[in-house]
Amino acid sequence: MTTQFDLNDDSLVVIVGSGAGGGTLANELAQKGIRSVVLEAGKRFKLDDIENDEWKMFGKISWLDKRYVEGPARLAKDFPNLPAWIVKGVGGATVHWAGVAMRFQEHEFRMRTENGTIPGANVLDWPITLKELEPYYYKAEQKMGVCGTEATGMPFHGKSSHYKVVEEGARRIGAKCEQATLAINTEIRDGRPACQVNGFCMQGCRIGAKWSTMYTEIPKAEATGLVEVRPQSMALRIEHDKSGKVTGVLYADKDGNHHFQKARLVSVAANSIESPRLLLNSASAMFPDGLANGSGQVGQNYMTHTTAGVYAEFEKPVHMYKSTVVPGVVHEWKDNDPSRGHYAGYELEILHLGLPFMSAFLNPGKSGWGRELADSLANYDKMAGFWVCGEDMPVESNNITLHPTEKDQYGLPVPVVYKTDHINDTRMRNHAYDKSTELLEAVGAKKVNYLPPYPASHNMGTNRMSKYARDGVVNGWGQSHEIKNLFVSDGSQFTTSGTENPTLTIVALAIRQADYIAEQMKQGAI
Amino acid sequence: MKNTTEKPATDLSRRRFLGRSGIAVAGLGILSTGLLTPTAWAASAVGEHGSATLLRMARDIYPHDTLEDKYYAAVLTPLAHKANADTALKKLLAEGVKELDQRSQQLFARNFLELENEPDRVFVLRAMEDSSFFQRIKGDLMMGIYNNPELWPRFGYGGSAWEKGGYINRGYDKIDWL
Numbered sequence: 001m002t003t004q005f006d007l008n009d010d011s012l013v014v015i016v017g018s019g020a021g022g023g024t025l026a027n028e029l030a031q032k033g034i035r036s037v038v039l040e041a042g043k044r045f046k047l048d049d050i051e052n053d054e055w056k057m058f059g060k061i062s063w064l065d066k067r068y069v070e071g072p073a074r075l076a077k078d079f080p081n082l083p084a085w086i087v088k089g090v091g092g093a094t095v096h097w098a099g100v101a102m103r104f105q106e107h108e109f110r111m112r113t114e115n116g117t118i119p120g121a122n123v124l125d126w127p128i129t130l131k132e133l134e135p136y137y138y139k140a141e142q143k144m145g146v147c148g149t150e151a152t153g154m155p156f157h158g159k160s161s162h163y164k165v166v167e168e169g170a171r172r173i174g175a176k177c178e179q180a181t182l183a184i185n186t187e188i189r190d191g192r193p194a195c196q197v198n199g200f201c202m203q204g205c206r207i208g209a210k211w212s213t214m215y216t217e218i219p220k221a222e223a224t225g226l227v228e229v230r231p232q233s234m235a236l237r238i239e240h241d242k243s244g245k246v247t248g249v250l251y252a253d254k255d256g257n258h259h260f261q262k263a264r265l266v267s268v269a270a271n272s273i274e275s276p277r278l279l280l281n282s283a284s285a286m287f288p289d290g291l292a293n294g295s296g297q298v299g300q301n302y303m304t305h306t307t308a309g310v311y312a313e314f315e316k317p318v319h320m321y322k323s324t325v326v327p328g329v330v331h332e333w334k335d336n337d338p339s340r341g342h343y344a345g346y347e348l349e350i351l352h353l354g355l356p357f358m359s360a361f362l363n364p365g366k367s368g369w370g371r372e373l374a375d376s377l378a379n380y381d382k383m384a385g386f387w388v389c390g391e392d393m394p395v396e397s398n399n400i401t402l403h404p405t406e407k408d409q410y411g412l413p414v415p416v417v418y419k420t421d422h423i424n425d426t427r428m429r430n431h432a433y434d435k436s437t438e439l440l441e442a443v444g445a446k447k448v449n450y451l452p453p454y455p456a457s458h459n460m461g462t463n464r465m466s467k468y469a470r471d472g473v474v475n476g477w478g479q480s481h482e483i484k485n486l487f488v489s490d491g492s493q494f495t496t497s498g499t500e501n502p503t504l505t506i507v508a509l510a511i512r513q514a515d516y517i518a519e520q521m522k523q524g525a526i
Numbered sequence: 527m528k529n530t531t532e533k534p535a536t537d538l539s540r541r542r543f544l545g546r547s548g549i550a551v552a553g554l555g556i557l558s559t560g561l562l563t564p565t566a567w568a569a570s571a572v573g574e575h576g577s578a579t580l581l582r583m584a585r586d587i588y589p590h591d592t593l594e595d596k597y598y599a600a601v602l603t604p605l606a607h608k609a610n611a612d613t614a615l616k617k618l619l620a621e622g623v624k625e626l627d628q629r630s631q632q633l634f635a636r637n638f639l640e641l642e643n644e645p646d647r648v649f650v651l652r653a654m655e656d657s658s659f660f661q662r663i664k665g666d667l668m669m670g671i672y673n674n675p676e677l678w679p680r681f682g683y684g685g686s687a688w689e690k691g692g693y694i695n696r697g698y699d700k701i702d703w704l
Contacts, residue, residue, distance in 0.1 A: 052686035055673055161701035168704045196692030199684070206688040316703045321684055322693040355683040359672035366655055369587045369664055370648060377672065378590060381682025443704070 003228045005037055007261050012037055013517070014249050014263035016235045016278065019092020020506040021490035022269030023213025024143075026229075027221035028514030034521065035226045037261055038218075039233040039251050041270070042088035045095070047215065050204035054356045057203040061095055063088040066408050067273065071398075071420035074452045078365035083417035084304075085455040086271055090231055091214025093271060094503065096457065098202045098325040099182040099210045100349065101146040102500035103137045106130040107336050108344075108391070111496050114336055115343050121393040121422055122301055126495040127467040127476035136508035144183035144211040144507060145190055154186050157195060160323030165314070165384040166330065166350045169443035175332035175435070180349070182324060183211040183504070190216070199352070201325040233259075234410050238266055238282040238291055238486070246291070246486045252410050265517065265526055269489035269510075272302065272459035276400045276492060277415045279463065279473075292463070292473050292480040292488075299401060301394035302417065303461040303497040306346065306425040308432060309361060309451030311385030312440035313376060318384045320352035330386070333435060334499045342427040345499045346390025348436055355380050361454050376449055384440070385449075388432040392497045393422035394461055419456075458502050463492040477516040478509060485526045489513055571606040571616055576623040579639050580663065583626065586647050587664050588671050597677060601670030602663075622659030629653060 005012055013029060013036040015022045026036050042063075051057060062085065069076040069083040086093045107114050109126040117123075141151035148156045156179040159167065163179065170177035184201060185194045195209040208215050221227040232254035239260070240246045248262040268275045276299035280290040290298050330348035333340065353361060358380060363373050376383075398420065402413035421429075437448045466472025469481035478493045480486040489510050491502045498505070520526045569577045584598040609616040623638075629650050630638040641647045654660045671677060678685050687693055 052688050055669070158699060160698045164699070164701050164704055195694070196688070197694040197698045198688045198692040200687070317682065318701065319682065319684075319697075322696070322698040354685070355678060355681050356669075356673040359668050366661060366664075369655070371589045371644070374588045374590055377588075378681065 003222070003225050005035070005228050007259055010248070010262035011035070011264050012262070013265045013267060014039065014261050015267045015269055015489070016249060017092055017269035017271065017274070017490060018090050018218060018229060019087070019213060019269065019271065019490065020094050020503045021510050022267065023091065023094065023217040023221070024507050024510035025267055025269065025489045025514055026227050027213075027217040028511055029517065030221045030224040030226040032514065032518045033226065034518060036221075036228075037263075038221075038227060038229040039235050039249060039261070040090050040092075040229060040231045041234040041274075042090065042092075042231065044090040044229075044231045045204075045214065047206065047208055050206045052198055052200040052206060054200075054203060054354045061087045061089050061204065066406070066414045068403065068414065068416045070416055070418045073420040074365070075419065075455070078452070079455050082455045083419065084271070084273055084459050085457045086459065089214070090218060090229060091212045093457065094212040095204050095214050096202060097210075097501075097503055098349075098351065099184040100326050100329070100501040101141065101144060101181050101183045101504040102329070102347075104130060104133070104498040104500055104505055105334065105345075108496065108498040111336070111344065111391075115338065118343060118393065118424065120395065121424065122396045123394060124464070124466055124471055124495050127465055133505075133508055133512065136512040137504065139511050140504055140507040143216075143511070144504070145185050145192070146181050146183045146504070147186045148179060148181040152189070154189065157182065157184070157186055157197070157324050157327065160197070160327045161318055162320035162323040162350060162352060162384055163327035165318055165443055166328060166386075166439070169439040170330050170332070172442035173439050175330050175439060177328055177330045177332075179328045180324070180326045182326065184324060185209045192216075195324065197322065197324060199321045199323060199325065200354075235270065235278055236281065236410060236412060238268075238278065240284065240286065240291070240483070244286060244483060246483055256410075265485040265487065265521075267487040267489045268463070268492075271490055272462045272492040273400050273415050273417060275488060275490055276462040277402065277412075280400075280402055281412055287482075292482050292486055294482050295466075295470055295472055297464060297466075297472050299462050300396045300399045301461040301464055302398045302400055302419055302459070303392040303394055303494070304419060304453070304456035305458045305460075305497055306388070306390035306392045306421075306428050307453045307456070308388040308429050309385065309449075309454075310348075310388065310433060310436040310440070311358075311362065311383050311449045311451065312445035313379040313447045313449070314382045314384065314444055315446060317381045319381055320384050321354055323352060326351050326387075330439065333431070340431055342424050342431060344391035344393075344424070344428065346388055346428055346432050347499055348386040348432065348439075349389050351385070351387040358383075361451055362449055364452065364454060376447065386436050388429065388436070389458070389499065389501065390425075390428045390432065391499045392460075393424050394464070394496060395422050400462055458491070458497070460491040460494040460497050460502055463488045465493050465495045478513045479516070487513065487517070571609040572619050572623055575639070576620065577606070579623045579626060579637075580619070582639055582647070583651065584663060584667055586644065586651060588667055589644070590671070593671070593677070593680070597671065597674070598667070601667050605662075605666055618659050618662065622657070622663075625654065625657075625659070626650060
């Protein structure tokens, strides 16, 4: 169980991050007999550490290292130091997610071809197709236990009161609404229990019914004896040799001591802020703009999905908290139909917040107080609503850069996150506000509240895949165009964001990448 | 009574989340003692007038007319205790109250407490909402009112459910008005 590898062992794969990408890759490689060290910046949590308490869990598991949000968007004013809502701990962002597992649509892999040039956006086709990814989606659904899919045969969760309200509204306006395909067990499966509808999926499932690498991929990988997870190990820099191949990762342990772990291959899977940050921080004389950055695209095209919240107040109780967090999805506008006035699509994901978070997000920021807000919160039990999740235009100037002077606790430059809407994002969000209002009013909403985007849990695009080295950072396997033994395994490799929540696609890509890495290693190519 | 005292790390993280400084979690233990008088809570730190002014302000920030004063006072009491040991905080509160009165005097020729119309008070408060004084009070109140398990039933919120077996057998699919 407690495998320990030598720092000088240069036959290992070193994976930075233990979430959907890193955790899955480690286990997939281990099942093929390939040894790896996983460097995880955060602590190791146990199921007992997970509580049904929004603020406590926020304080316990979130990535709260210093960051700056810049740009004219309201997010920068409301949350100046918290661009992203992700996790610092073994399991990464798979601890904090609602379990929504949807495949990308075919056209979402070729948005450049679909729509041509979109001014102000940096849209590119993926170098892979849905057809190529389909077998891996199937494997990912099996691995994660996605209900409502052919891969598992597990039934849906059943319709909660929250779902039923939206389903009826959707029916009345003729919009497609379905129960969500969730990576949450509805039957005992893979050593994990069935969901008991605690209502706190997002912030960590107390009983482990929701898939998280924290208690699936990671322990399975460790059980092979071929994987060593090193928690509280913050990657500082990736080193390379004279030929330009990477040789290992310098990291700081929990006491701040620096170690250099040698590697045959390095995979970066630290989410879309930290992954490009690590590549930028690894700049050298040979790679003055950072590793894998010949295209200048490392850190660029930062996408979060086009998001918003919409919560209606009804006359009678809904009790939306008595539900899986995302019981269903309104799919009506997920296609790419520019006649709506915007490119790409969005989903209305039925989603609840508890009262504590509703009070913080209904009107976030300094002006969020007063009688209107209090009256709405007094109607908390009569609320139903959505989180809007739409495709986000890649824009080169939405990016991650390094602060010129300020350093964090590891001595690394603090990341600066610039993010603002492309006009398409604004149009899409407004369309979603209008359609949700129509839907909710059709079923009797008395008042509809519009919530601005809050810190992003879906972070994508900052090390994007591309067919040509000039356009992106990695190829269709997540392998750096410039450095053969350097890979990106998280959502930062997404060429475009798609409409769907990213986790299933990250896992499918990691399974596929593991096949490729194993093959390349066997051939001696890396 | 649930103990909501937090470790400093959590406190810090909340502050970051809310993008402002100075949020603390209210100790709510005092509610069960029954010794509280509505305006006396902060008298030791800011005097009777200041104490009454802050309570009025608290009720205007998150006005729930059916919630008793004690719930608002219970958020502010620990703040006053803290202020007695923290001169910067004490100054923040005292000067905040003073500014409230000055602004009320300028606009309405009366102290804040004597403004009988809610819109007048809100007018004064809106102009101060960016101040660290206002945001400190607002942040503490958000935690003390909406993150207070004792009050959750009043809002129809269930809170932690795993220890009761969740909602799968407790009405998750019940709705009778569709």
